[in-house]
Amino acid sequence: MKTKIKQIVLAAARKAFEKGELSSDQVPEMEIEAPKHNSQGDFSSNFAMVSAGLQKMAPKKIAQTIVSNMESLAFIEKIEVAGPGFINFFLADGAWHPVVDQILEQDKRFGASRMGRGQKVQVEFVSANPTGPLHVGHGRGAAVGDSVGNILAFAGFDVQKEYYINDSGRQIRTLGTSVWLRLLERGGKKIEFPDDCYKGEYIKDLAQKVLDKEGKDFLEQAEDTAIPICAKLAANEILGGIKSDLADFGVHFDQWFSEQSLFDSNRVQKAIEAYRAEGLIYEDEGALWFRTEDFGDEKNRVVVRNNGLTTYFASDIAYHKEKYERGFDRVIDVWGADHHGYIKRIDASVVASGRKSEQFEVILVQLVNLLRGGNPVQMSTRSGEFVTLKDIVDEVGKDAARFMFLSRSYDSGLEFDLELAKEKNSDNPVYYVQYVHARITGILLKAKEEGLIKEIEFQRGEHLGLLTTPEEINLIKILAGFGEQVEKSADTLHPHVIFTYLMSLASAFHGYYNKHKVITEDIQLSRARLSLVLSVKKVIRNGLGLLGVSAPERM
Incomplete structure (x- = not known):
C-alpha cells in the first residue's frame, strides 16, 4: 500500500511540473508513514517538506499543489494537507480487504521479501568453547543468531548459519588438565586443584567417561601424553552435548567449523605470511604484530x-579471511557484550583483506538476569556450577525460552522470569500469542462442524466487503504491515521487532474477539470473519516461525 501511495504522489508531482506549477522535476527521498493517530489518516507523506529547497516554495503550498494534481481513486476516501505540509491519505475500508486474500493465497510466503536479492550472508553465533555446557547467556545469543538468520532468509538473503568450534589453544589444554586431575583424584591421589581449571561437576563426569573408555591403566600414563587425550575426549563429549542442547532449543547449523582445521590446513600461517609480505604484520621484540591501528583500532x-x-587473533584473522573466500558478501558475528573491545581488530583484518567495513557486522548480546517469581536466581557458584541452557529448556520449554530471550532488544539487559514463562495466562507473552493461533483453530473446526466451511484451510476469502467494523479494519491494517516489519527486522538485525509486532497483532485479535462473534446467525458475515481470522492465524504462524517458536493447534 505504501508503494501505491508513493506512486500517486510521484505521478501528481510529474503532472504539476509539466503544468509549470512546480519548478523542478527532481524528487528527493521521501517517506510514506502510518501516522500515530487515526485522525491523521492511514498514511502520510512528507514530500512537500523534503522538496521545499528544490522547489523554492513553502511546503504547504507544495502539498496543496500535489493534492490538486492527484487523480480521484476509489480506494482513497479523502486527502488532506495538515500542519506545515504533510499530505494525509484516508483510505476506504474496501482498500484493505484484498490483504485478506493475499494472506490466504500466499500462505507461508506472506510477509516474505526480495530485499536481499540473493546476497550471500553468513551468520556465525553461539561458538562457545567446548569446555563446558551452554549457559543462559549462550541461550540468548542462540535465539538471536538463529532468528536473525531466519529473518534474513525470509527477506530474500542467501543465509548460512555457522558455529565456530574453538577446539584449539590454551582453553582446550586447560580442559584436558582439569579432567586429568579429576582422574588422578579418582585414582586416590590428593590433588591441589588450580584456580584456573574448570571446577564443575561435569568435569568429574567427564573424568569417569575417560576412565571407562581408557581403563585404569590410563592413570599410569605420563602427563604430557594423558592431557591431550583427556582434552580431545572431553571436548568431543562436550561438543556432542552442545549440539544436542541446541537441537532441543530448535537451533540447527549449516556448518560446524573447527578452529583446529585452520592450523591443520596451514591457513593461519599462510595468512600471517601474506600480511607480512604486504607490510601489515611486522616484527617487534620477537613478537609479530598486526597494524590494526592503521584501520582505526586503538593500538596494534x-x-x-x-x-x-x-x-x-591470529586464528580469527585466518577464519574471517576464509569466510569471504567462501563467497560470502556479508558476515555477521553474534558475540557476548564482553567482546565489545574485539570488534575493531577483527574489522581491521577484514578491511585489510580487501573487503569493505560494512561487509562485517557484529551483534553484541547483553546479559540475562534470571528471576523466579520476581526474585533473582543465583546464576553460578564458587564450585563452578551454573544454570545451563538445558536447565532452562527443561523447565519452561523451547518456545517460552526463545520467545522470552527475544522479548527485548539484545542491546539491553534481559530479566527472564522462570515462573512467568510457565504461566498459562495473558501475562506470559508466548502463551498470549500462541493462544491466538490455537483459539482460531478451534473456531475454524467449529465452523467446519456447523457446515459453514468445507475445510479449515482455504485460499480465498468470502464476502470480505462485510468486514467494516473499526476493529476489523484495524486488524487488517496490522496484518498488512507484517512484510514491512520483516524488512525492518532484516534491515536492523533486530528480531525483537517481530516479537513486538506479534504482541500487537495478538492484542488486536483478542480485542476483536472479545467484542465480536466470529460465527453468527448471518452466514455471509460468518464466512467473512472466518476468512479474516484464518489470515490472522497464518500471519501469527509465519511470525512465530521466524523466531523459531511453534504455532500449536490446541493448548
Whole structure:
C-alpha cells in the first residue's frame, strides 16, 4: 500500500511540473508513514517538506499543489494537507480487504521479501568453547543468531548459519588438565586443584567417561601424553552435548567449523605470511604484530607472541579471511557484550583483506538476569556450577525460552522470569500469542462442524466487503504491515521487532474477539470473519516461525 501511495504522489508531482506549477522535476527521498493517530489518516507523506529547497516554495503550498494534481481513486476516501505540509491519505475500508486474500493465497510466503536479492550472508553465533555446557547467556545469543538468520532468509538473503568450534589453544589444554586431575583424584591421589581449571561437576563426569573408555591403566600414563587425550575426549563429549542442547532449543547449523582445521590446513600461517609480505604484520621484540591501528583500532595487536605461540587473533584473522573466500558478501558475528573491545581488530583484518567495513557486522548480546517469581536466581557458584541452557529448556520449554530471550532488544539487559514463562495466562507473552493461533483453530473446526466451511484451510476469502467494523479494519491494517516489519527486522538485525509486532497483532485479535462473534446467525458475515481470522492465524504462524517458536493447534 505504501508503494501505491508513493506512486500517486510521484505521478501528481510529474503532472504539476509539466503544468509549470512546480519548478523542478527532481524528487528527493521521501517517506510514506502510518501516522500515530487515526485522525491523521492511514498514511502520510512528507514530500512537500523534503522538496521545499528544490522547489523554492513553502511546503504547504507544495502539498496543496500535489493534492490538486492527484487523480480521484476509489480506494482513497479523502486527502488532506495538515500542519506545515504533510499530505494525509484516508483510505476506504474496501482498500484493505484484498490483504485478506493475499494472506490466504500466499500462505507461508506472506510477509516474505526480495530485499536481499540473493546476497550471500553468513551468520556465525553461539561458538562457545567446548569446555563446558551452554549457559543462559549462550541461550540468548542462540535465539538471536538463529532468528536473525531466519529473518534474513525470509527477506530474500542467501543465509548460512555457522558455529565456530574453538577446539584449539590454551582453553582446550586447560580442559584436558582439569579432567586429568579429576582422574588422578579418582585414582586416590590428593590433588591441589588450580584456580584456573574448570571446577564443575561435569568435569568429574567427564573424568569417569575417560576412565571407562581408557581403563585404569590410563592413570599410569605420563602427563604430557594423558592431557591431550583427556582434552580431545572431553571436548568431543562436550561438543556432542552442545549440539544436542541446541537441537532441543530448535537451533540447527549449516556448518560446524573447527578452529583446529585452520592450523591443520596451514591457513593461519599462510595468512600471517601474506600480511607480512604486504607490510601489515611486522616484527617487534620477537613478537609479530598486526597494524590494526592503521584501520582505526586503538593500538596494534599481537598475532604471534615472542614464545612463538599464536594468539586467538591470529586464528580469527585466518577464519574471517576464509569466510569471504567462501563467497560470502556479508558476515555477521553474534558475540557476548564482553567482546565489545574485539570488534575493531577483527574489522581491521577484514578491511585489510580487501573487503569493505560494512561487509562485517557484529551483534553484541547483553546479559540475562534470571528471576523466579520476581526474585533473582543465583546464576553460578564458587564450585563452578551454573544454570545451563538445558536447565532452562527443561523447565519452561523451547518456545517460552526463545520467545522470552527475544522479548527485548539484545542491546539491553534481559530479566527472564522462570515462573512467568510457565504461566498459562495473558501475562506470559508466548502463551498470549500462541493462544491466538490455537483459539482460531478451534473456531475454524467449529465452523467446519456447523457446515459453514468445507475445510479449515482455504485460499480465498468470502464476502470480505462485510468486514467494516473499526476493529476489523484495524486488524487488517496490522496484518498488512507484517512484510514491512520483516524488512525492518532484516534491515536492523533486530528480531525483537517481530516479537513486538506479534504482541500487537495478538492484542488486536483478542480485542476483536472479545467484542465480536466470529460465527453468527448471518452466514455471509460468518464466512467473512472466518476468512479474516484464518489470515490472522497464518500471519501469527509465519511470525512465530521466524523466531523459531511453534504455532500449536490446541493448548
